[in-house]
Amino acid sequence: MTGLAHRQPSQPVRWGLPAGRAGFATLVAFYAVLIALCLATLVAAGDLSFGRNPWDNLLKTVGDFARPSFLDVWFGPERLEYRSDDGAVLRVENRREVEASFLAAVGRATWVTFQIATLGSLLAALMALPLAMLVARNLRVPRPLAWAAKGVLDVSRAVHTLVFGLILVGIVGLGPTAGVLAIALHSMGTYGKLFAESIESLDMAAVDAVRATGAGEAQVFFHGVWPSVLPQFVSHHLYVWEFNIRDSTILGLIGAGGLGLLISEAVSLFQWSRLATLLNVVVVLVMAFDSLSRRIREALL
Template sequence: MTRSWCARLAERLAKGCSGRSAFLALTLIYFLLVAACFGSLAGEGELSLGRNPVRNLLRTAVEFARPSFVDVWLGNPEFAYRSDDGTLLRVENRRTVELEYLAGLAGATWTTIRIATLGSLLGAVLALPLAVLTARNLAAPGQLAWLAKATLDVARSIHTLVFGLVLVGIVGLGPTAGILAIALHSMGSYGKLFAESIETLDIASIDAVRSVGAGPVQVFFNAIWPAVLPQFVSSHLYIWEFNIRDSTILGIIGAGGLGLLITEAISLFQWGRLATVLIVVVFLVASFDAISRRIRLALL
């Protein structure tokens, strides 16, 4: 896949300059782009904050400040729903209702973890052979290397949500569409990181294994795999952590998990319940980040 004209222009400027002048030139391009984005949006009137933004912000903040899970202890056990004319419609125990909601939230959290975990693993497996082909120091056949790089570029360019929308139409609603969407997008990121790890290897050690008559598979498992395994694991943990966060929005297109609860809360303006779900998301991502950081430090 051909690179964009912006990337080619930046590369030419970087080659034509050196050191500090190259940095200043690229910085100037960046600020020109920022000015163009801001100016065009301002000219189209798309930077408006709407009517009464402060009042809306305060009202939303007040509702967010009381997450719905506190109803387990503080909820009204005889909460009455009445019509506009005062007619009693029904009475419910808010504590029981919230306990049932939290049980569903736990199930949705487990679904999100499964989608991110299986999608990440599948993406890594699919990316590995493509990374081997695109690594420049392994000198793969030109056409195969180009095709592998183009595949990774396309996969990395298309957002997970777009993949999900397409896959829901193919495999139907449910976690399978989310797993495949995570895998296809992650494949591009994995492939790039894996290929860069391979390119940092000492080519002399690879040639030494080739010189004794080893085939491509033997070269990979004897000279490449042991050297890049720590970096591969670190990359996998990083993208896995990202996919935990990314998979929370896949419920928007019917993949289930926490994203479905987020969509429901937003559509019904249930900001207290949205706050509860977001607290779970933050806790989940923070916990996984702490675990993956420990594992990465152990690999050093």
């Protein structure tokens, strides 16, 4: 009637290492050998190079970054004249207007980035939830099913968002949709792992206590399992969402929409001051969301 069992905690795999300090020293030695190997091959291939004049380049880049383009909206020249070599005026530009319209484009792109991260995270969480329930060991799902779910999650975690993005741009075309799906497919793995861990850390004695009152399986779930895991799920969701906002700023590089598109444009046109504007926006966006999500997560504990 009952499956009473002392499940032995699994023994750590020793790999034939000596115990204690000697074992740790062996590990450190292995690590040192690995580092030496990496460095040696890098040098041997002649790839350890900082270019011809790194210092000049560094100073020039820093100089460009020091004056981000959005300052021009207020301080830029209202009549910037472009002249040919013989002095004829080719074109007159109002820097303030040009940069103001660029800033508006940045605003739109920021929203798209936020959109991609938000929808992608939600989709990922929804897909990961059932898989996490299959993977969590304490729910005792039949092994083959658990292995299959674990396989799906591992693959999705192993493939980077950008790689998913490249594949998806080829399938659904350029634009935010590819970005949303790329974020969703990669984050699903992360969510699955986090969700499964919080299910595994559940107080099973409390769940058993609910079951012992004669409650039905659904009641056991909604009273014993759900109240304990929901706050953790919300916390994990905010954490991965936060992560995805960082990730989705890059997705534009491969044509999946958002700030990344403007970044790749600024880089290819060597517009470092605009790149500085964009990076400012990225930092502010990520920091604002970080502090917000941290506060919510602290309130949930």
